Amino acid sequence: MSEGPLQVPGQLLSSRRVGAYHHLTLVAPGIAERTKPGHFVALATGGPDTGMSLRRAFSVYKVNTRGVYGGTVEVVLAVHGQGTAWLAHQPPHTPVDVVGPLGRPFALPREGTGRPVSATLVGGGYGSAPLFGLAEALRSRGCRVDFVLGAGDSARLFGVLDAKRMASTVAVTTDDGSAGTRGRVTDALPQVMAAAGTDVVYACGPMAMLRAVTAVAAVRGVVAQCAVEESMACGIGVCMTCVLPVIGDDGLTRMVRSCVEGPVFPGDRVRWEDVGTVPVGTVGAPGTAASGGH
Secondary structure (H helix, E strand, O other), X not given: OOOOOEEXXXXXXXXXXXXXXXXXXXXXXXXXXXXXXXXXXXXXXXXXXXXXXXXXXXXXXXXXXXXXXXOEEEEEEOOOOHHHHHHHOOOOOOEEEEEEEEOEOOOOOOOXXXXXXXXXXXXXXXXXXXXXXXXXXXXXXXXXXXXXXXXXXXXXXXXXXXXXXXXXXXXXXXXXXXXXXXXXXXXXXXXHHHHHOOOEEEEEOOHHHHHHHHHHHHHOOOXXXXXXXXXXXXXXXXXXXXXXXXXXXXXXXXXXXXXXXXXXXXXXXXXXXXXXXXXXXXXXXXXXXXXXXX
């Protein structure tokens, strides 16, 4: 099968409310077959006569390559502005132009390397959406899967029942204590990692959460693969709105595009404290001797 993104004239198959979020299923033939856990799609909004020219990027929650209507892609969104409001309130069969799959997906453990890998998956709010396809892929390789899911309150949790169906254990935290344990995912993560003998952490959620998860994983000598939630205006690496400072194999910091080089990065390579800035010494930054591209 060919790889790389496609642009297809899709349509909305269904839309339903899930807690504080909206769960959309889109017919997108060809895209579903190419999608791997951690990929995202970019959806056009507003219809054919809209003034909203920028697409909205969403992590892929699930795909179905054999649907009655052809391949389908499922995404989860929270309404934040005009574009997401339009998507959330369209009736079935609304045409939606879809581009995907985009970005670099999660790296899976190599097969045939001895004992099964133990993976702990950490999600914040609807950022947990891409972790469920990942969990299925990990389980198909014989890996142990444990979940830590958190949110501000119970309405903003996503996927707890999904997690319970596929994981060895599921820890739930909410800031207000309305579900699970009061606190944050990083309060529960050390105990989960110790009990599971975690070899790798996968995380998706707010940037502050990813920074904290990376730090907790590092204490146990484990690298966290983090799917970042930077705003993406184009999704294909042209507009440069989603750049963040990442340390390369050569030890040098570069401003890399989340939509192309990411959205998944090794957490220990991201300069979390400098996100939103161009740190001193970054390759190509004004006043530095180092130069180079992405």
